[in-house]
Amino acid sequence: MNNEMIHLLVRKSRGNYINKLDNLVTGYEGEEDFARIVRQYLPHRSLFLTNFIFEQPSYAQIDGILLMSDRIHLYEVKNYDAHCSITGGKLYYNHRHINHNPIQQIDRATDYFRNILIQNKLNISLQPHLVLIHPFATLEQDESVQIPILLRNQLRHHFQMIDSSMHSHPRYDPTTIHDILNYYRINDWHNYFDQHPFNLSDLRAGVYCTNCGSFKMEKTAYYFKCQHCHTSISKKAALDYLIQECAALTPGEVIKTKDLLYLINRSLSSNWVYRILNQKLERVTYGTYVKPKLEPEFLNKLLELYYKREK
Numbered sequence: 165m166n167n168e169m170i171h172l173l174v175r176k177s178r179g180n181y182i183n184k185l186d187n188l189v190t191g192y193e194g195e196e197d198f199a200r201i202v203r204q205y206l207p208h209r210s211l212f213l214t215n216f217i218f219e220q221p222s223y224a225q226i227d228g229i230l231l232m233s234d235r236i237h238l239y240e241v242k243n244y245d246a247h248c249s250i251t252g253g254k255l256y257y258n259h260r261h262i263n264h265n266p267i268q269q270i271d272r273a274t275d276y277f278r279n280i281l282i283q284n285k286l287n288i289s290l291q292p293h294l295v296l297i298h299p300f301a302t303l304e305q306d307e308s309v310q311i312p313i314l315l316r317n318q319l320r321h322h323f324q325m326i327d328s329s330m331h332s333h334p335r336y337d338p339t340t341i342h343d344i345l346n347y348y349r350i351n352d353w354h355n356y357f358d359q360h361p362f363n364l365s366d367l368r369a370g371v372y373c374t375n376c377g378s379f380k381m382e383k384t385a386y387y388f389k390c391q392h393c394h395t396s397i398s399k400k401a402a403l404d405y406l407i408q409e410c411a412a413l414t415p416g417e418v419i420k421t422k423d424l425l426y427l428i429n430r431s432l433s434s435n436w437v438y439r440i441l442n443q444k445l446e447r448v449t450y451g452t453y454v455k456p457k458l459e460p461e462f463l464n465k466l467l468e469l470y471y472k473r474e475k
């Protein structure tokens with residue numbers, strides 16, 4: 165899960181927009197798109213991992229890892245809707261220089277990843293790739309970069325090739341390597357709370373429609389009904405959503421009831437809210453509860469709302 169993107173999506177739905185969100189969503193779409201293609205052509209006896217974050221010796225992130233019995237493929241995915249060119253080891257985007265050079269990014273992540281293999285005495289070959297996943301991306305390159313670069317329309321061929329070239333005598337079981345990698349996997353290290361500071365009071369409070377984003381919600385005994393698109397949502401579902409929002413908005417391991425009540429803005433009875441919280445979540449101290457995991461369904465709703473509002 166991309167927690168920084170979810171955090172910024174929640175802020176946007178409550179009227180606090182940060183530019184970086186659009187880049188995060190574009191990158192996320194590219195990674196999801198790539199993962200769908202990989203799963204379609206997944207080579208025999210292989211495992212695919214996404215968004216692998218580790219610290220070895222320093223922080224690195226790899227978008228996709230394909231574990232096979234005789235080698236490991238690493239993929240850095242870029243969703244550039246652009247003409248890309250590589251000259252003198254650097255990648256240009258529509259002839260403009262990119263500050264954050266993806267080639268260096270892959271070289272560095274590959275070096276760090278190799279440290280894990282060495283520490284675990286895994287003698288297996290490592291093949292990094294840069295994937296330009298956007299359907300309209302084009303590429304021209306000189307000889308300066310060794311890393312293979314794959315365009316979207318070359319992916320099927322790529323996976324068929326690596327499937328047919330696999331050794332018949334496996335060296336390693338991909339599940340064993342997967343277990344080793346899981347030991348090194350860490351959570352996102354970006355401190356986006358410091359990078360994009362804000363106060364809850366900057367956000368619009370209240371219950372909004374998860375279908376159209378409107379805050380004009382009419383309250384009945386058990387439901388909220390949107391005055392704009394007429395979608396109904398139960399109070400229970402609305403509170404679940406608010407709890408997820410609160411978890412995404414605030415740093416740390418706990419949610420504070422005062423923050424949740426700020427977002428609720430008196431549209432639900434606080435006694436009822438406390439009762440549900442005590443049923444659903446583990447209480448840490450008075451007024452704090454263990455944060456629930458962010459649900460994929462919550463992310464889907466936020467993204468749908470984001471796309472609707474982009475139109």
Ligand SMILES: [Zn+2]
Nearest residue numbers: 373376390393
């Ligand atoms: Zn609505």
